[in-house]
Amino acid sequence: MRRAPRIRLLLWHASAAIPVLGAAAAFYGPALERAGGAWPAPLDDVYIHFGFARAAALGHPFSWIPGNGYSSGGTSLTYPLALAPGYLLGFRGAWLGLFAALLACAALLDLCRSLRRLLEPRGGPGAASSRWVAWVAPLFVVAVPLLDWSWFSGMEVALLGAVLGRALVAVRRAELAPPARRPAEQLRAGLLAALLVATRPEAIALSAPLAVAVAHAAGSLGAAASLARASLPTALLLGAHAAANRAFTGEWSAAGAVRKLLLSNPYPTPLEKAVEVIKNLAALRVQALESALGGPWLSLVLPLLGAVAALDRRSRRVAVPLLLGAYGALLLVALNATARYQNLRYAAPSLVMLLVAAALGAHALARRGRLAAGVAAALAVAALAAPSAGFARQIDHFARASANIAGQHVEVARRLAARAPRPRRVLLGDAGAIPYLSGIPAIDGLGLGGYRGMPFARASVHGVPAVVELIERLDPAERPDVFALYPSWWGGLADVFGRRVDAVKIEDNVMCAADEKVIYEADWSALAPPGERRAGVIDEVDIADLMDERAHGYAFPSPRAGWVIGAVLPGGGDGAPRFDAGRLIPEGREQSFTVGAAAAFARGPAVLALRTDGGGPIALGVAALRDAGGEARVEVPERPAGRWSEIRVPLRDVAPGDRIRIRSLLGTFRSFHVWLLRP
Structure with a gap:
């Protein structure tokens, strides 16, 4: 009698692994062919995470490059720490991407296991008719090609999915736990909600509703104390992060927020900023929540199933936060000036939340009897099949983007590493592969890498000459002696202080900011010596x-x-x-x-x-x-x-x-x- 549940569990794990590993192979296979022998990375930002991971492994956590000091420019506090063991185990250079791929697959399987726990029948009417939903839940995880692109990109999205699943399970446990155990479960849910925010900052849109859900299920414990246990870890995390930013950089906000948020730009009017936010929302809605999900009508199936889960008594305490989090995160992302670019990767957290809410909705509907289970199955098939037409395009885009990064950023790193004499420091703009693979220290002119507390991120928003003013503050021996820049981004710097010595140009550009990245030798002779002071x-x-x-x-x-x-x-x-x-x-x-x-x-x-x-x-x-x-x-x-x-x-x-x-x-x-x- 005991063997049957074990066999069933093994079969479920196998059924979950097949779609996850199959999707991974579908994306990595063509990309490996196009990446020229390096592990494929469709975003240069992947190498920024790798840089933070290497620094953490070498004993410099929260630094992009050892010696540059604290950086608040990492979009995820936790992901580099998760990658660091891979570096210590010997996954060096671009092959840290293989460790990231293994981590992504493990994280997605963990998300599937969390979904299974959320969908386990709790007895009562309809338990038998809804059991099938747990078996198809892994298909929800990999059903959207646009999301799969981000799952396997080497970024932190898969880790976010795993943490999200565990946070939802913790909220469910806090709801069902007996009064004596409920405070510990509430605190566990709060810690996982904080971990969500540490993994992706816009997850605050989910973390806050989850805390309210925990308080709503407090029962005899009292809502105020329960809300404190569920929300205080996130509040402490945000406060500690802001305090560290202020202490080490002079800014309360992280460098990414300073550099990318429309609110940080001092030049547009509030109306002009609002127009950009609306444009971002329109693009995200049409491209990420409509086209990527199967078109104007079929894309409504996911939110419809999510609404069913929100109306169901058993699932509403996790479904309502998921829906609020999905659309709240999208609103936060719309404040990002780069929200429409990089294959809409900033919409990935919202897609994850919608897919999980839809799986819960299918389960809630199936519990209402055979007829409702048939309707749930039809809606689930529609939700899973509608996005499938995008697989070929997204797999091809993943391979082409990986070829772009390998052909431009990785090649620039190789050429700089081969230069004699070896450059002492390279100036670049938010480019991760170049310093990571070349081993040459760098200053990120856009400020996301951080450099000794200097406000490069805010200076880059104000204009290129403000970046030069900060470089003028550096000792001449500390100033970059080579640049690796896009000329169109750095007018007034590359053309004034640089002499072009090399360039890497790619064809079929779908990901890089421009098809040509230029290497310059620096000439800072027009800058004033640091500390120079006029007489009188x-x-x-x-x-x-x-x-x-x-x-x-x-x-x-x-x-x-x-x-x-x-x-x-x-x-x-x-x-x-x-x-x-x-x-x-x-x-x-x-x-x-x-x-x-x-x-x-x-x-x-x-x-x-x-x-x-x-x-x-x-x-x-x-x-x-x-x-x-x-x-x-x-x-x-x-x-x-x-x-x-x-x-x-x-x-x-x-x-x-x-x-x-x-x-x-x-x-x-x-x-x-x-x-x-x-x-």
């Missing part, structure tokens, strides 16, 4: 240097103003060409700053020296806000093109802590640098 200066603000702006409480006009610009012009102290970045202050707008508290000098008269470049006549209004003399109007005549010019404005009474305001009264003021001098 009692304070200065280097406009568009975000660290200097932060130190002086600098405010620029926003939105639709304050754009960062840069130039290399003669006219400095030694007459040599010198780089400086600045901001555009349109007519009628203003900039302001606080005289630095570190500038120790007695209150008294001073001279404000403003650096600008050539242009037509302008007029400025300058005021030291504590000065009773009010605003002084300064007429600035036409300046010669091709060199730096300086505007001098006497101030009657200035001290540390005073606020200086500079308004553009006529024309656009191109503001590059401010010095405060003793007269």
